[in-house]
Structures are given as C-alpha cells and as structure tokens.
Amino acid sequence: MSQMLQEIAEQPTALAKTIHEEQGKVKRLGEFLKQRGVELIVLVARGSSDNAALFGRYLLEITTGIPVSLSAPSVYTLYGAHMKLSHALVIGVSQSGEGEDINRVLETARASGAYTVGITNEPASSMVHLVDETLLMHGGRERSVAATKTYTGQIMHFYMLARALADGAEHQAKLDYERIPEYAARALELRPAIEAMVERYVFMENCVVVGRGLAYASAYELALKLMETCYVVAERFSSADFLHGPLAIVDRHFPIILFAPPGQTLESAKVLMERLHELHADTLAITGDEAAARMCTRSIQMPGSINEFLAPIPYIIPGQLFAALLADAKGLNPDAPRSLSKVTRTL
C-alpha cells in the first residue's frame, strides 16, 4: 500500500488529535484578535496549502464578514511592494514551514504591523520563528509527496479559527467541526467502491474538476492530486466561471468531475450537470444528493447527511482515494511523482 493511501486513512485520527491539542489555543487567539480588531485577513501559501487557504477564504468571509485576500507572494518577494497591512491578520500556511517565499511574505507583513500566524506541520521549522503565533497539525510527519492529511489538517485550523472569530451564534452553530473526524471515517468506507471504479478512468488524459463556494477548494485540490499522482491534465473551475468561456472545450465524452454537496451551491451544480448532459459529456458526481447523482454518468455517493459547512473534509476523501487508486491502476507510484520533491523552493 502506498504511503499516500496510508496517510489518507490516518485522517480521522489526525483530525481528532489536532482538534484536541489546538482548540484551546485557537479560541484564545480568536479572543485576542477580536480585541485587537482585524479589518482584513491575508492568506499566503503554495500548492495544496494554497488550496486549503482557498477554502479558508470562503469560510472566513462567510462566517466573519472580514474581507480575505489570497496573497500574491511575488508582490512582496520580487516587486518589494510596501503593503499597508497594519490592520491585517496575515496567515501563512505551509506543510514544511520552509517555503522561502511564504516566510518572506510573513516577515515583511509583520514588519508592516500585521499580526502574523503560521499553520504548519513542523514545530521546529523556520516559519515558527517568524510569526506571532503558530498553529500546528498533529497527524505526524507526512511522507508522501502528495499532501493529504496536512491538507485536511490545515482546513481544520480554518474551522477552529472561523468559530473563534465568527459573528453571532448562527454561524457558530454550523461550525460543529467536532463531527468531522467521524464523517471522515465514514468517507473512508468508500474505498472498495472507488477501487472498482477507477479502472474506467485509466486512459483519461485530461479532465475538468468543478466545485463552487465552500466546495471550490475541493476542485483545486482534486485537480492537483490528479496532476501530481496520475499526470492527468486536470483543470479546475467554479461552476459559474466554467460557463464563462471554458465550457467550449467540452466535447462528447469529455470527463468532468463535479463536487455537489448539499446547500447553497447545489442548484448551480445541477444547472451545469444539465448543460453537460446535453453536450454528452462524461460526468462523475461526488454528492450526497440522489437527484444530482442520477444526472451524471457515474457518481460517488457520500454516506449520511452532512451540512455544507462541514462537507469539504469528508468530500475530499473520495477524491484523494480516487487519485491514489487511479495512480495505482495506471502503474504509477503516487508517493514519488516524476519531477517533484516534498519541499519546493521558489521565491
């Protein structure tokens, strides 16, 4: 069994441990930040961590109303911009804590008066020494090049932070993230069904992955896993952006994977599914909605009933399994993708 599959399976335990160890600290951080006042949140990351940040962006804006910007590191590292960040919270997200560009942004932002937080898996990393506060993942070292348990661990930190910063009880009630480890465990039970399913996709060379809103980051993350481990040219779009031009690439049998959790974005997913059906595309839904499942060529049906705020971690698990098992079916090693190493250095 690949390390990637092992690490996918470790997620329920890793997530529960991260909640247990970090919940108190994140709550205190939230209280401190509310007193200090935060007018803007800037998230800075690369790769899978950037996909976790993309989720964080939606979650934090929706639950706190504080505008969030996904940082463009080159603005700091190459152009040396003097950013006005005195009322900002700047959060770096990095599995290794050694991304030079991420760390440079954090350093510059702190010097500009921002409050800085690092989310990392490595308590002895360079990032930890640069930031005002560190939030750690507690799932153990990640050995596969393809990130899985650190991606969901980073997402868990955004849940804890959102609950600590959210306005009012309405949003806080939706953020009962303590349920997620159990949802993740149930999602892992999909493995045999996905193992049987991937054979059909062995010769898929390109595809599009679609998600929207709180599920938008899932599309980015599954596409990245498919690129890294299966060498599939995988595009990623929101269902709205996809209709603004890229839809033209869809021909008969063109493969499209759609995240369709319940909630506010389900209707727009169904509108797109209908359009794709007319175009005779080959669609695969990851969904808990039976009608959506029936609208697609194939589907992965999520067990139980999960509110949309809590869906992103359980819903990415079949995606991770799909990529790891498809790589295996293609005779590839998902732990050691060609041309990549675990820590990528860019500036």
Next chain:
Amino acid sequence: MSQMLQEIAEQPTALAKTIHEEQGKVKRLGEFLKQRGVELIVLVARGSSDNAALFGRYLLEITTGIPVSLSAPSVYTLYGAHMKLSHALVIGVSQSGEGEDINRVLETARASGAYTVGITNEPASSMVHLVDETLLMHGGRERSVAATKTYTGQIMHFYMLARALADGAEHQAKLDYERIPEYAARALELRPAIEAMVERYVFMENCVVVGRGLAYASAYELALKLMETCYVVAERFSSADFLHGPLAIVDRHFPIILFAPPGQTLESAKVLMERLHELHADTLAITGDEAAARMCTRSIQMPGSINEFLAPIPYIIPGQLFAALLADAKGLNPDAPRSLSKVTRTL
C-alpha cells in the same frame, strides 16, 4: 477575416481613444479616493474581465501598497455574507455591464458603505445605474464572443487608476501608459510570423500557459482564448505554482507557452525554461529577451524595449493573434465558439 481578428487590430486606436476620453475623469476619481481614504480594494468580475482584474490586482498592490482582494461572488450572492467593507473601494469589471452576479456584489457592497466603481463597455448598462462612478471603454461594441479589445481596455483603466492612486513619483514614472497604443501597433506587426507558426500547433490538444507577477494575468487570458476559440484544454499557472505539483504532468513534447517579459520575473521564467528543457517539453516563449528565446523550442520575439509595467497589453496581442489564427487553421470560427453566447448569466 474573423471579427476577432478585426477587433484585435482595432486595439491601438481603441486604447488611444479610451485614454483620451477617460484620463481626466480617472485622475479626479483618484484625488477623491485619496481624500476619502481606501484601505482595501475589492475587484469583482468573470471570464476575461476577471483576467483583467487579476492584472489590476498586481498593478494596484505593487504601485499603491493597498491590499487587493479578488472577490468570490458566491460569498455575496449565494451565502449572503455581511461583508465589512466601509473602508473599501469595490470595482466591478464587465464588458456588458449585465453580469447579474457582478452587479449583485456591487449593490451589496455599496449598501455596506463601500465606494463602488464600474468598468464597462456599455454606457447604458445595468451596472452604470448601480455604481458611484463609471469608467468606460471607448473602442466600440465588441461583436466576437472572445473578448480582446475590451480586455485591453479594462487593463488600460487599471493603469490610469494606478497612476492616479500611486504613492510617489517612482511608480508614477513607470506608468507612462500613453506609450501603450504605439507598442500595441508594433505588436500587431507580428501577425504574418504567427500565421506561419500556428500550423505547427494544429493538433495540440492540451497545453499549459505560464506567466508570473504582472504577466500572470496574460497566462490566464491566453489560456481562456485557447479554450474558447481552439477548444484546447489549456491550464494556467504562475511559474512558481507550476513547480509546486503540476510540473508532474510534463512529459516529452508536452506543450508549454511562457510569457517572459523583461523585469523582476524573467529570472524565474528562465529557471522554469531550463527545467522544461531537461524534461524535453515543447516550449514557446513570448519574450523580448534573446537568451530566453534561445532557451525554448520556438519563440515569438517582441519588438523594441518595453518596461515590465507596460508589457501586459503588447504581450497579450501575439497571444490573441495566436488563438485567432490557430482557430482558423483548425477550421473553427473564433467568433462563435460552440456552447457559448456573448453574455453569460450566472448567480
């Protein structure tokens, strides 16, 4: 000749007219906004307009230091978030001015106390009635579904706005955008060379387009043109992000188009070119740098010497020509891509 090719050729005149008609208004808007105080800029758009906004994001952050966020419309339209935007400038960008989601975001933002601006081609559109100030493009109606002259017109407005808001003379001196119509005219002279070149790419089914920093939006825009008009599955990455995972998709002869203008990002483009050469990828550089051109399988060499701040409009022109002429070589009509219409309605 396709409408797309005609509209590409109209750009020098259209840009000069937009500068002439709008420069005074944008300057006054900048003075007003400096007095009012802007702590955050939020840009909201879809499709090609969103690519223009992506350029605006880099330009405005680099030259003004004001943090910029590219809005996620669903946060407003589907999740109904109560965004805290009283110190924000919110800019909607839409060719037609009829994008329902864009307009809904502008309406909500204005109600939250933000100052709102619309950049559009249509002076009688719904957007104009919603915003505090309208900036118009003056290149005439765009008839091709694939946006070209409105994309560069939107970018021109970001130049004018950046010069009106920039801190200090250093950045203002780099923003001598009055030169751009002439640069655009010279770029159009590349057409015969590109017409001869596209034959080689007729059977290209997927590719990656790379750009970074101020040239990042060019990668998005060329990829979108290739998807819309040539049905090529075209991914887009910054050279840094590309190394964080997606590089694994690159096999011998995999086609990659790289924007490599002079300036701060050239070195990182060359690092990637070297890596791609080792992997035997098929690379096409759009560059004014002779060494970069020699590092790639093919190149489109930009005439003259253009500072990196002014490069994005002249550099996208060979990209637009490449897409329009490749569509023609493939026997496709770039003015009427399958499955698309000029105004896309999403919420």
